[in-house]
Amino acid sequence: MERATVGGMDQRVSLVTLVVTDLAATRRFYVDGLGWEPLLEAPGEVLMVQVGQHLVLSLWDEAHAVEEIGPVVRGGTAPLTLAHSVGAPAAVDAVLEDARRAGAASVRDGVRREWGGYSGYFTDPDGFLWEVAHAPGPLGELVVP
């Protein structure tokens, strides 16, 4: 079938890299706090965690990152969120509580959303927003393994 597109690049995300200001604090939150297992570490430089079948979360020390990508904007909320989807509203509350105990900088309790789901947010040590969400229907079925 002809498509009115340019095309070529597969629709895949392989790594999500967050540029962090204090990798030790980041490690305390994700590894010591949430209990996530490092996949690969270069102390002071990068910490990688597998977060999906072919997906890695990379936490990259800012001093090293700016050498490769140039300066980044700081001073408020970065224009992105990562979502962690779960199978029921009660699981949202439980994960938000896990994040609170792990030392999340802030936690916004779960609320019903107009799109039909239930979600809340927490922030990591650099203020990156994680949404913890239950989405009923096909979207939830797709993203919850």
Next chain:
Amino acid sequence: MERATVGGMDQRVSLVTLVVTDLAATRRFYVDGLGWEPLLEAPGEVLMVQVGQHLVLSLWDEAHAVEEIGPVVRGGTAPLTLAHSVGAPAAVDAVLEDARRAGAASVRDGVRREWGGYSGYFTDPDGFLWEVAHAPGPLGELVVP
């Protein structure tokens, strides 16, 4: 085995949400340009694309996003990158060319990296950085399906 962690939250990312300033321009780049198939769309509000087995890239109109998450920082490079991993250096060059033809705001050609791989970058209409990378060894084997 006992772990000195708090723990609880599975190490999974379900959605990566980028807050975009002009959803129509974003759509022209990802859908018309790269040829990516929308999974779910609410015109003027959000465009979602499946980018992994249980993973969705969500492109969220800023006016709607700020209602839920509050104001976000603009004015330079956001402190994150998304990576698209491929199986060979030549595939990096090919994808960067795809991005260029799709209208990427800027493209930085592939170079050899000190970590042993080869990668370049392009930016989407909001300046979000995508790295196109070939990583030899276990990391590359994990992230390239």
